[in-house]
Amino acid sequence: MNHIDLSIIIPLLNEADSLPELQEWIDRVMKSRSLSYEVIYIDDGSTDSSWEIISSLSRKRDTTNSPNPIKGIKFQANYGKSQALHAGFNQADGNVVITMDADLQDSPDEIPELYAMIAEQNYDLVSGWKKKRYDSVISKNLPSKLFNWAARKTSGVQLNDFNCGLKAYNSQVIKNIDVHGEMHRYIPVLAKNAGFTKITQKEVIHQARKYGTTKFGYERFINGFLDLITIAFISKYGKRPMHLFGSLGVIMFLIGFTTAGYVGGSKLYRMYNDIPYRLVTDNPWFYIALTTMILGTLFFIAGFLGELILRNGNQKDRYNISERI
The missing domain is CATH 1.10.287 (Helix Hairpins)
Structure with a gap:
């Protein structure tokens, strides 16, 4: 197995329009870095041409004999973001792992600094903080602020944006946590419970959605609070x-x-x-x-x-x- 410095995991659902631009952006950012990297796309039951585009990107990369492969995992059905991340974590070979969304709202320009915070500053986990958002204030911003406040008070992990998909991890973190259900929001809490306490956040750029529509509705906040109760119980009594x-x-x-x-x-x-x-x-x-x-x-x-x-x-x-x- 070839040594890989960085694994970039991208779960997605019906993001065919964004994928070519996203991959080009990632390659452009990584070109200036002397790092080996892999990109792992997890197609969570897309009904558009997302998988065909991922396959095309992978074949194109193979024909150039690039040391930086593009990999893909296609789910039989839509199982959710947590399951997609779980599959990506199992597949990742990099010493540092970065997760990001496929809708171009997460900027690949953040990748080098996130990588450095793990590889050079020795953090276990760095979570993105979208301080300035382009979402609706009523439908997303206010519920998100309430949710994050409750998560901080319950878990003791002092992050401002638990929901941000842009995160960086030491590979040991992702190999020692179990992400399931809707627990992707609480990966920092799972990491803390597993003994990885060097957790911090970094303010990151949030961009307006360019293609398609959001895949998350109001139910994610209800599910999020229910999962918060679950994680609070598991954190204290899950093993006893x-x-x-x-x-x-x-x-x-x-x-x-x-x-x-x-x-x-x-x-x-x-x-x-x-x-x-x-x-x-x-x-x-x-x-x-x-x-x-x-x-x-x-x-x-x-x-x-x-x-x-x-x-x-x-x-x-x-x-x-x-x-x-």
């Missing part, structure tokens, strides 16, 4: 679910057991002292205690099952690849 569910279960069972003991003891006291009393089943606290003990037992079982799944679960790719080049 019994610590959360077991603790809740024990606490609830003890509360229920103590309440039931009080109800039963109160009845025995009244019986012994000939004080009028009612049946235990007529006391609402009996049912509260019983329900609490059952819930406590279920929480404990959930924690136990979580531990078993964690130790015996098999990892499987969550996408099907139809072609590679």
Whole structure:
């Protein structure tokens, strides 16, 4: 395997118009750098001619015997950006890995400085920050600001733009994290949880979309906040679910057991002292205690099952690849 300094991973969906211009731009930027690089396109189920263009670019590169290959992965269907990045990370051979979008809103001119921050300044991860955006203020900017604020408060990772697709990584980072679902927004959090703490951000240029339309709607913010809850749980209890569910279960069972003991003891006291009393089943606290003990037992079982799944679960790719080049 030839040594490669830099892998550029580009997930895409229906970006046929942008691809030739993007590749030309990348090559122009990299021409002035004495670096070996590869470009990996992941076609996430495009219905336009994106895959044909990727194949054409790859064949053209092969005929010139260039040391900087263009690779492609075509998904059988649209599985999402996280799955596309997962496949790209598995394919990447570079010491430094850069991810960017294919819509020309991420500028390849940022690549040399991002590479230097990883290779020379020894950061684990550098996230782009699109401080000045060309998106709609109401539909994207304001929800994005709220989302990023919540992500910072929840994760402790101080980034201003978790959603920015332009990021740079030490290769060790991408080989030691599992990106799935919609977790591409939280790759910096996943990296931090994996022990890669040298994380920073760089202000990058954001350009107006030149071709096509955005592939993300309002649902991405809803999904993003749900994923934020998931990542917060996984960050703290993902490797020890019994610590959360077991603790809740024990606490609830003890509360229920103590309440039931009080109800039963109160009845025995009244019986012994000939004080009028009612049946235990007529006391609402009996049912509260019983329900609490059952819930406590279920929480404990959930924690136990979580531990078993964690130790015996098999990892499987969550996408099907139809072609590679």
